[in-house]
Amino acid sequence: MIKVAVTGAAGRMGSGIVKKINEQEDMEVVAAIEMPDTPLAGKDAGEFAGIGPIGVEISDSKDLEETLKSSGAEVLVDFTIAPASAETIKRTAACGVNLIVGTTGFTEEQSKNNADEIKKNNVKSVITTNFSIGVNVFWKVLKDLTPILNDFDIEIIEAHHNQKQDAPSGTAMTAFEIISNQLGRNPEDIGVYGRKGHVGKRTPEEIGLHSIRGGDIVGDHTVLYVGDGERLEIKHQAHTRQVFISGVIRALRYVNSAEPGKVSTINDVLGI
Ligand SMILES: NC(=O)C1=CN([C@@H]2O[C@H](COP(=O)(O)OP(=O)(O)OC[C@H]3O[C@@H](n4cnc5c(N)ncnc54)[C@H](OP(=O)(O)O)[C@@H]3O)[C@@H](O)[C@H]2O)C=CC1
Numbered sequence: 001m002i003k004v005a006v007t008g009a010a011g012r013m014g015s016g017i018v019k020k021i022n023e024q025e026d027m028e029v030v031a032a033i034e035m036p037d038t039p040l041a042g043k044d045a046g047e048f049a050g051i052g053p054i055g056v057e058i059s060d061s062k063d064l065e066e067t068l069k070s071s072g073a074e075v076l077v078d079f080t081i082a083p084a085s086a087e088t089i090k091r092t093a094a095c096g097v098n099l100i101v102g103t104t105g106f107t108e109e110q111s112k113n114n115a116d117e118i119k120k121n122n123v124k125s126v127i128t129t130n131f132s133i134g135v136n137v138f139w140k141v142l143k144d145l146t147p148i149l150n151d152f153d154i155e156i157i158e159a160h161h162n163q164k165q166d167a168p169s170g171t172a173m174t175a176f177e178i179i180s181n182q183l184g185r186n187p188e189d190i191g192v193y194g195r196k197g198h199v200g201k202r203t204p205e206e207i208g209l210h211s212i213r214g215g216d217i218v219g220d221h222t223v224l225y226v227g228d229g230e231r232l233e234i235k236h237q238a239h240t241r242q243v244f245i246s247g248v249i250r251a252l253r254y255v256n257s258a259e260p261g262k263v264s265t266i267n268d269v270l271g272i
């Protein structure tokens, strides 16, 4: 049995992950953690997953080390918010517990610190901005396509629900990194985040990133390659969070065979 701790256990992703783990025969939720001073402490995590009591009380992230130790958790799954997640990664790795992280919106410095903590403590990890299989194929297509269409204008559009806190989405930022790398350009120099006012003509080098927020959109990502007289659009749409949750379940089965001290990605999990 894989013993799993879940942070953000009452959130959209966290509660779905608790529910899905509860349906598996080879894994169990042993700890469910929410934010510091959470009013949810002591309530059963199953309540938020819509499955009734599972015998795991929500605990306060201030008690993380104690919770990990007393529950015997082998791996922690984190879908929260970047600053909180960075702190959780540091404390969890120091406890020798493996990590699966889907939280997005890390600064470059936070991402580097996350990798350093994983290396320093020699724990196993899977960190990725999108756990769906479709998006991983989408990223692969961008990698293959960009060198062929390297003189086309490239723009990225993402759309998400009105509760999302970070922009552009982690998935869009990963797409931007892939495209920039393939073009041999520094992402720092070429990203244009929305346009307003007399911004002048588009330069051939720049890549625009545009974020739409509304209602209950689960997650749409489109990359446009626009030439003279034609354009190609590569689009992925998530219809349900189940696509991310299924990827997390695969990552839970994979993580123990991951290389210690390294940040593995969903590509390692899927072998693509
Ligand atoms: N990689 C992927 O495939 C995917 C990534 N995501 C990312 O996952 C993250 C979460 O998304 P979502 O579930 O929609 O967000 P939610 O806001 O629904 O859930 C986040 C949860 O984390 C809780 N939380 C905040 N701080 C802490 C802390 N220090 N310790 C424990 N829990 C904490 C929040 O509590 P409170 O509400 O009280 O603040 C909330 O319950 C986002 O960064 C999102 O972009 C989402 C989907 C897929």
Ligand SMILES: O=C(O)C1=N[C@H](C(=O)O)C[C@H](O)C1
Pocket: 104, 129, 130, 160, 164, 168, 169, 170, 171, 172, 218, 219, 220
């Ligand atoms: O916040 C979300 O909901 C999502 N976040 C991830 C991101 O920022 O890319 C993945 C997915 O698009 C849903």
